[in-house]
Amino acid sequence: MADDERSPEDEFREMIRQLFGGAGEIDPEQLSRLSGLEIDPAMMQAVMRQLQDAFSGDGSISWDLTRRQALHIANQDGLAITQGQRADLDQAFALADLWLSEATTISELAKAPQPITRGGWVEATLPVWQELAEPVATSIADALTAALSDQAPEDMQGLVQGAGRIMRTVGGSLFATQLGHVVGSLSKEVVAGGDVGIPLMPDGEAVILPQNFADLGRDLEIPDDQLALYLAARELAHARLFRHARWLRLHVISQVTEYARGIHVDTSALEELASRFDPSEPEELRNAIESGALLPTRSETQVEALRRLENLLATIEGWVDVVTAAATSRLPSAPRIAEAVRRRRAVGGPAEQALGSLVGLELRPRRMREAAAMWQAVTDAVGVAARDSLWDYPDLMPTADDIDDPAALIARLEARARGEEPAPDAFDDALAQLLEAESGSRTDEASGEKGEAPDEDEGDGPAEEDPHPGGRPI
Template identity: 20%
Template sequence: MGLYHSVRAVAGASGDGPIDWAAVAEAAKESTEPGDLTVSEAEQSGYATDVRDARDRVRAVGGIEFDLPETVEIQHRHHWIDANIETFRRVMAPIEQQAEMVPGVARVVNTGSMAFTLSFLANNVLGQYDPLLLADGDEHALYFVRPNIQRVAEQLNVDGDRFRRWIAFHEVTHAAEFGAAPWLSEHMETAMEDAIENLSGGSLDRESLGQLDTTMTAVEGYAELLMDRAFDDEYDDLRAKIDARREGRGPLAELVRELLGMRMKRQQYERGKAFFDVVADARGVAAAGRVWESPDHLPTDAEIEDPQLWIDRIDP
């Protein structure tokens, strides 16, 4: 394992398409330490208990019905890469179909960029609810990247079990959203496919991208609301330490996060949380959950900025 083998995998990218996905997987894993996955029975039981407790608390507080994914996995970083590479491949497929033949140099650059992205994310993702967008069927999954959870808990100097439980609650809130709104996956897929199809044709579909951003703002904001109201412990200290850690990142890490859209995701968190806090304070958490009754109940961008407009429209 090492940088040399990763570079060699990228340099050997082959095929006719713009990305050699086998080389992406090999290069990403060669440049990423998998991390320890020695899980004791007590720790495994702890993960299971955290997920079940999160489900029960979110059901009770949110007033919504949903089931946990059948797939709940404790992973190391290579497992996470394997689980996500097919998602990346599905998302990129429309663009690849528009560029069946590309020069070898471009293929190497594309393959290297994708490998770098997966490696960076694999080293930073703590947990993930994966609705498996653009996949056949209605599968979904829940992943915990144990080496990253342990590393960050140590860096923050917080109790590992408590930090793991906090991550479990956050990811289960996303499972709640997609479980309460069976239409949500298709709604996001349609906006994503429209945007990608237009992008592959050389145009930027601002309407579809805007719709996707607004939907993701609702998804992230509602999850934050449920975390605040459902988590069964104080966590202001965790928030403060994570915010301080985020502010302390170096310029290179910040640049990478900017390029990968992570700053946009943080803005979605903040805007969405502000919206749902106003709604929940005015009408209760259950009323905020009405956002998942149908696509028409999603807030518009204007309503996110002025939640009273949404309240007047949906729950006057």
């Protein structure tokens, strides 16, 4: 068929084949002949340029989109840290550090705490956000490719297979952009490095965002110097804990990623979306990703993983809460600030709620009050040093049962302080049985070997008198 005899639909299909087939170039004259489809050639040129950018990728998720979007939002106000803000926060950190050393035996940080901009917070925390979000992003991108393949007619399967990499890139890029939007928005809500609960900042770093601190102070109507001291003490306690318990950071991150890897996209919802998906109008897919509509109801395994994560975060923040309260007991407004911080963490801001929809994960320590009560009871019973020693090794850390009833934990700590052996638990009993069975097996093997040895005294004559009546020493 000659070019002038082909229909606009044939022109459009040929153009898509050229793009997906690897040519990567579209003839502008082809665009001008699409009037029969009522498509604006200028708009189509822009769409094709976007698709060509996707085609040039390798199918992997471009996390640089996350960074650019997050920084664009974080740096919108363009506010730098003033010398006055820096001096005030440095002074607050210095005094809070002294007070904190009276409230905990966990040593101070090696690196001086500092104020940080919203953009600086984004740059510092992006590696952790990427690690947490990657399982979900990959799941959405892969599921989108599979759903499109299932929906395509038989005669278009070859085309869809060739375009699979592009479709995967489109889905991954949309997710990366949405994550950047969430992280950028979150940079306007967090006041300090430990606000979200998970270890976002590198080990041993404590930071406060002056821009957000000023907003929080206006909302609470509390003197800035008292608010700065409280928040500095809380941030330092959080950073000290993760620097002291080197294993804790990996423990938290692994719990989060374990939960995230269990997330699978709702195939039926995605297939319905794929049946009408238009790469030139990705808004519907973007809205589905942002709202969490593609994430199904949590499985039992995920519910259990989330429960463990919530208990872990509550245990961490409960300790931080108790230590901060002890360190800031001199501040008249400390109880009001503490209550405001607890409510803020329990409710979460808009950006944190958006993160829950995007990744399917809520990072809120629902049992922080119970955990704080447990830590306070332990402190009252055995003192600061014995309490803080529970962070020395992972197996010493309080469990969910200890949060429910700290009496058994306190009894173990009191017995250890008296030099007594702790009462064996189920794990100790199982280990003892295993060791006893192994010991019995070795004894049986030794007896068998001894019974097979020849008797040197065997013979026709009388046996010699044994010079060792009690038996020969072994």
